[in-house]
Amino acid sequence: MTTSLLSAPAATALRDALLTDRERALTRLYRRAFPLVRRYVCGHGGTAQDAQDVFHDALVVLYEQAVGGTLVLTASASTYLVGIARNLWHHELRRRDRLPHEALPAELELQAAEESADTAEPAFAVLDYVERLGEKCRNVLLAFYYFQQPLTQIAAANGYRSVRSATVQKFKCLERLRNSVRRAFTAETIEY
Numbered sequence: 296m297t298t299s300l301l302s303a304p305a306a307t308a309l310r311d312a313l314l315t316d317r318e319r320a321l322t323r324l325y326r327r328a329f330p331l332v333r334r335y336v337c338g339h340g341g342t343a344q345d346a347q348d349v350f351h352d353a354l355v356v357l358y359e360q361a362v363g364g365t366l367v368l369t370a371s372a373s374t375y376l377v378g379i380a381r382n383l384w385h386h387e388l389r390r391r392d393r394l395p396h397e398a399l400p401a402e403l404e405l406q407a408a409e410e411s412a413d414t415a416e417p418a419f420a421v422l423d424y425v426e427r428l429g430e431k432c433r434n435v436l437l438a439f440y441y442f443q444q445p446l447t448q449i450a451a452a453n454g455y456r457s458v459r460s461a462t463v464q465k466f467k468c469l470e471r472l473r474n475s476v477r478r479a480f481t482a483e484t485i486e487y
Contacts, residue, residue, distance in 0.1 A: 306366040313361050321354065327373035332380040341384065349387065351446070353379035355458050424475050432468035439465055 312320040329350050336346035357376050360366035368375055425433050434453060438444040444452075450461035 305368045309372050310361045324373055328376040331377050336384050349380050349383045352383050352462055424472055428471055435465050436468050
């Protein structure tokens with residue numbers, strides 16, 4: 296009980312900082328917490344890109360809680376952010392462990408699919424799989440990975456209520472793409 300009373304001013308101060316000068320507040324959090332998140336993720340089987348993705352997701356969670364008034368800090372905001380990122384990374388590792396084969400980072404998986412497509416089919420074969428996902432998934436994946444648009448812009452363009460919704464949709468679409476490419480290449484391997 297005492298902890299939440301002590302943390303209320305810190306959470307309120309963070310909320311005020313995010314509402315008055317969001318860019319400055321997020322930059323400050325990034326400088327303090329991202330190196331710690333990167334070190335943790337890279338030290339636990341992840342890549343720098345994994346660390347960046349996890350950090351951005353954690354930042355979205357923190358931002359939504361702070362602005363929504365539901366944030367209760369029992370430590371500094373950067374420590375809380377690192378804790379969120381660690382939990383998200385543990386969740387991602389558990390998800391990867393459930394996959395039927397050793398999971399590869401998305402970029403390597405798409406590269407491997409493209410290299411396999413080069414030997415059997417034209418190089419644009421992966422784009423065929425993206426096209427089969429449907430318009431919404433195609434738009435989200437191309438906007439994020441090809442055009443490198445920020446998730447805020449993707450959320451607005453596709454009518455999502457929040458950046459978190461866009462992030463979840465991006466992961467679902469990417470997972471659908473991975474599964475369809477896996478199924479196709481597994482079928483080809485079995486035929487030979």
